[in-house]
Structure formats: C-alpha cells, structure tokens
Amino acid sequence: MIKSVSIIGAGNVAHNLARMFNSAGVMIDSIYSREMRNASTLAALYNANPVDQVQEINDSSDLLLFAVRDDVLAKVASILAGSTQLMAHTSGSVDMDVFGDIIRPAVFYPLQTFSKEKKYDGPPFPVCIEAKEQNDLAKLSALGASIVGADNVYEISSPQRKTLHVAAVFACNFTNYFYGVAENILKDRNMSFDILKPLIVETVGKIDSRGPAATQTGPAARGDHKIINNHLEYLSSNTDYQRLYKLVTDLIISNT
C-alpha cells in the first residue's frame, strides 16, 4: 500500500493530486520544484519538505511521482534512476519507457485538466495506470481508487494512452479553440459570447445521452449549401476561419 508520496513538480497537476492524496490519508513527504518558492508554497500546505534539487527528494517515499513538463521528464527522472522505489509519471503523452532502465517504472495519469488557482471540485475523473511490476499496478490501482473510486481507475498501456491523448486533443483542445473562434466572431460585431453558452452546454449534454454521431446538426449535416456558401462569404475577411469552416464542413458532409 502506498502510504507516502514525494512529488517532483509543483504545477497544476502536483497541486491537485497532492490535495487529493492528502485527503485520502497519504502522507506527502517532499516536493521538488526548480523554484524553491513554488516548492515551499505547495509543501507548506501538507507539512512536506520543499527541495529545489531533485537529488534531495525523499527517495524512501512509497511513490515518487513526476508531475513535470513532458520535455524535461527524461532528464529529471534520470537523476533518480538509482532508486529502487516505485516511480510514476503523470503525462498523457509520454511512454513509460521514458524512465529507461529503472527497476519499478509506472504511469499514474489523471485524465483531467487542472489549475493551481482553482481546486478541482468536479465529478471523479479517470486515472490511467500502468506499471512494469504487477505488484506496483495493484498499488497504483488502490491509490487511484482512494481518490476517484475504483470505477474510475483504468489500466491503460502506453500505446493506448497515446490514442487517448490524440482523441483528447480533438475533443478538448480543439473544441476549446472553436469556442474562442466563436467568441471572436461575436466580438467583431459587439456581441457577447455568453449568449451561446446555453447551446454549448446542451450540445455537450446530448453527447452524453445519445453520442456525437447521432446528434450532429447544422448546415453541413443537412447538406444546406446555400447557408454554407453564405457563411463562407461572411467569413471572407478572415481566411483562417474560412478555411477552417470549409474543411470541417467538407468532412461532415462526406461523413453523413
């Protein structure tokens, strides 16, 4: 059983997981950040030891959890490569083998978006786990269950995690960009984005009950070329938005 964790990183993921682990009775031993100030801010909340050198992390913790940027993960992990403790990263897009030759590599990936500023208080989110050792998998599974419930812990391999990440880019990052496009289109004519929010919320509600394919509506789904051309003309002053409109519309038409 994982009774203590040290966290390498003090960003959005580290903040939110530390809080949830603490609520579940797991001790936070030490927190690393490149900036001592950031390590201290987070460590102070749980009476943990803040450090600004990776090698000073308490490597006798039951779990060393890496919540750092993808592009520094390999380098930071290599500093602790001699440890025999369980080491898990929290990234959606990095393979477990980023840890190289260590004894007990693992992944503990919370499939949710967090911010330091706002304590996550939504419904339970999926935790995707992976480990080289079966024993460690069981431990991470129990740790995940303690924060999101057993139903939300998924054993997901590195290749599956990649699939999940590509899908999430479409379903979350790209949709968010489209909300921004809508906001800009409205702003240009002095209208508020707020007016669209009930429709956005209902659109998302529908995928939950009936799935996205069944609920596709709009000019493209109807093949309404008159409206489509009308909209393309409307967007002629912004060729980026026009290209985007055209491509997505063409794809919807060819798939319905």
Next chain:
Amino acid sequence: MIKSVSIIGAGNVAHNLARMFNSAGVMIDSIYSREMRNASTLAALYNANPVDQVQEINDSSDLLLFAVRDDVLAKVASILAGSTQLMAHTSGSVDMDVFGDIIRPAVFYPLQTFSKEKKYDGPPFPVCIEAKEQNDLAKLSALGASIVGADNVYEISSPQRKTLHVAAVFACNFTNYFYGVAENILKDRNMSFDILKPLIVETVGKIDSRGPAATQTGPAARGDHKIINNHLEYLSSNTDYQRLYKLVTDLIISNT
C-alpha cells in the same frame, strides 16, 4: 398580448415551443404539417386543430409561428401572405425579409437545440426577437419572457442573427463533429468514448468561468512540436483527420 398561437410545422422546434407556450398559458389554436399524422400527434397534446394544408391554419391566432425547414420557409409563408396577423419565423439563418411584403413580419428564434423525443429541461435559453413594428416587438418580448424569463430575451437584427449563427456553427456543430472524431479514434483501438467525458465537461465548465482564450491548453498551445509530429504520424492512416489536426494546430500556434 399574445394569447393564442398557430404553428406551421410539427418538428423539434414546434414540439418544444408548443409545450412551453402551453405551460405559459398561451392557447395553441392549430398546427400545420405536410403529414396529417405529425400535425395530429402534436395538436392532440394541446387540444389544437391539426391541418395538412397551410391555408387551413387558423389565421386569426395572435401569432402565426413558422417552424419549418429554412428552404421551404419562403414558399410556405407566401401562402399566408394576405394575413394581417403577426407572423414570425424561428430560424437562425433566414432574414426577416423572407416574408416579403407582409404587414407584420417578425422573428422568434430560440437559440437552443431541441428534439421531439426529449422534452427540453435544461436552463433557460436565449430567445432572439425581431419585428418590423415596435408593437409587435413588445408582444414577442413578453411572449419570450413568459417562457425563458425577461433576461433571456434579446432584440437581435437579421445581420446580427447571421453572425450568431456562424458563431454557433463553430461552437456547437463543429465541436460536436470533433467529439465524433475522438469517438472514432478511440473505437479504432477498442476504447470507449466515455473515458473522455469528464474532461469534456470540465473543458466546457472552464469557458464559463475564464473564457476560451485563457484556458487553451494542449500540445499546440504549448508549441510542443515533438508531440504534434507524433500525433500527425499517428493519424497518417486517416488523412482527413490528419489534415484537420494540422490545420487547427497551425491556427492555434499562430494565434498564441
């Protein structure tokens, strides 16, 4: 004050507005559908008269509401062009002047997505109104307020409605298509779309509190070309999705 309505159309919008009008104490006089069966089904709920000829609609109702497909609106409306009653259509994408030379043209556009099968039970949605006569605008405003509250009634001109519609295509139709893309990507590897739903819900929740531009995350927002190339390679078996990924990513990068 609008005390009675006849509805031309018996689809998703007609079903939901009829129910809301009825709840607000407005009488439903008659319902037209090309198919008598559809007119009867809806009319029976409110003790209204079903008709399958437009000219048989009760044209002494305080409001003749057109809830038919955009492409037949002009033709259907022309049949009642001699009436002196208030006539409003419910379309997001058709100009008020579709009514031609009639005396009291108007628009009563509910900015929400409805289905016949599922009674709408979400929060109040915006109702966008427009009318040639100031008197009629006041009447439609009161009617809108009776179903969604005065705060949700917006006076929106035809050109503004067009802007709104273009924005809604991006924020709702296109985002829904992206949910479908994500679902397909996961299905290809035997994974369920359900695993993404908490993240989708949180992404939408964030635009409400902080706005889309401030909450843009993901490989494109970070300019993480290693992950981006990785994803493009992953998508190489589906050139449609690959093109889409590339275009949206390029736009996010050039806008952040």
